Amino acid sequence: MTGPSSKKSGAGRSRTGPVRDWSGRFGRAALIGIPLAVLVVWTLTPIVWAVLASLKEPLEIYESNALLPANPTLAAYRKVLAMDGFGRWLFNSALVTVVATFVPLTISVLAAYGFARYAFRFRHVLLLLYLVPRIIPRVSLIVPLNSLMSDLGLINTYWVLFITYSASAIPLATWILVGFFASVPKEIEEAATIDGANMWNRLRRVMIPIAWPGVVTAGVLCVREAWNEFAFVLALVNESTMRTLPYQLYVLKDAMGVQDYAVYNAFTVLTILPLLLVYLLLERRVVDSIVSGSVK
């Protein structure tokens, strides 16, 4: 039974080979393409919706379910850009994001190198403890943090945002980088040691370049965390000059009037635009780093 049936199927394969190849290729493309298309639609729909909503008249969003604005207008963007303090909120967001990306990355690179390369006692427990600030719900940190920062006289200062944002990002970045550093073969580092490289040079000239995709990934996540952070800034800042963009976006919500969703969406678009640009810019870098790493 097995022989003839095998033959049959063999003959069939040869007859329908190109068709099968085509269907196989099509199947593979569909397997990758369909989920990818769903993901793209899933990701882009809210952004496209927000952009189109920002071009509508104030009441149009309520009145019509149409995606496209009836009379597209940039009035909402003009309103947002004319707001007293928009430049300041943008500056605040940018400043805290830059600081809360570079400080955690610097500390995390050193910490991750130590965790990945040195076999000291309790390092696994310590690495686990590193995650504790991320495990505790952010809301439950607000009152003790506010109390602590009040005692230090840091409320309504940039320092309070630098410290809390950085402290929140360090565990995340460290955990990502530990994985990347640990995957770098020890032999490469040993070769560098034989060539006379000290620890600092090994880290700077060997480990970081090889683990660069990890550094960039951790950096992108730090940027995203700092740019979008809301709970801490709400609790630790109450002067309008110290607000960040997400805080001001929240302040725009007004249940006592008719919510101008066009303005709200224009503000949202302007808030996410710099972050999107950073993503697009660094995504290329990450890909480049991965490719160059594979060639090495």
Next chain:
Amino acid sequence: MITSFMTRAGVRSAIAVAIACTTLAAGQAEAQDRSLKVWFGRQNFIPEDEFAKFREENPDIDVKFEVVRLEDVNSQLILALRSGNAPDIVQIHTRDVEQLARGGVVKDFTHMIDEMKTRFPETYAQLAPLAWEGASDSAGAIYGVALYAQSIYLTYRTDLLKQVGITPPLKTTDRVLEAAKAIGELGGETRGFSLNGCCVSPTWELPLFLSMGGQMENGVPQIDSEIGREWISFYQELMQSGAAHPDTPSWDSGQMRAAFIGGRAAMMNEGEHIYVEVHKQMPYEDGNWAFEALPTRPGQTEPQVQSGFAFPFIVTTANEDEEAAMLALEYLSRPDYAKQVAIRYQPTTNMAVASDAEYLAAKPWAEDVSPLSSNLVSLPTHPTKAIQVYDVIEELRDRMVADNKADPAALATEFQKKLDAVAN
């Protein structure tokens, strides 16, 4: 050599500029040795001159102001007090005055209000009793001044009512239901009544409960009663009959208002401040919309109560310069500034504004609303658990809209238990 000279010159210039700036700042500090911080609940409450005239009149007082949303102000205030940067004056909801007073967060300012009466009799006399009631606790201590207060009125499209042969005023809930159902049956996109279904406090629903003769005991609505059951049934019937939009359970106040303003609903219970937006779309003078007091039950023997709620400016315990705070309150109370806010936003308790020509021109409905707003009763609130009580009522509102086939008696009993539990 030249570079070195330029560097030295640069350093010297920088030092000179720094000294000049410091001297200037010190001079300014000497001139303004009193300071005052005010938190407004919304940008719209800030006077247009942003205290310019106040600074001119009181050059020794440095005023700073911020917008801290009314929704967040209580927690922000407590955190700010803890960190030593709390405002001197803060705008809050009336319902929270007593709770914050008992918590030692706001200051009994009765004596300074008396001083205001003496020093600024004209401004004082212009303020309605609600200006003080809305900023007082149940013992009568005054903590500031409630310059802006609103009430909820039954608002309707007269042109649509005419189409179904109903002539306003509607007066009672059965007539409102009849009109809403008739308009709903007209077909098309227009519904009879626009409601809130979620996400906002029950400040639209509680005034109707009081208007229908509902009772409050120590700030707790007594919903497990005949009136309470009728009140629940009113909302359920609007939903069941299709007079309200089926998506209402997901509607917040914005969607409720937009449905009326956009002509997709014929009626809503709403405050006067929204009439500014309604007027932009449908000029009041055209006579296609109108309003009246909230309806009563048919055959109601209890008096109709038109309740209101204010957004008082309250003096906090962080304030050390009582005179400066009193001067700022008086400044904000002046008809010129109260009028600006009243024209673009919330109605004011400064009665002088009501007869102001500019105000009347900007708000053509003002004269019609005046008889209704002149007898406002402050919405009673629980002295210490007002927010918790509101949360339960909000949950009930969401239920009676979403679960419109539920037994109203069962809902009333269930939620009365919840109310009693949170209030005791």
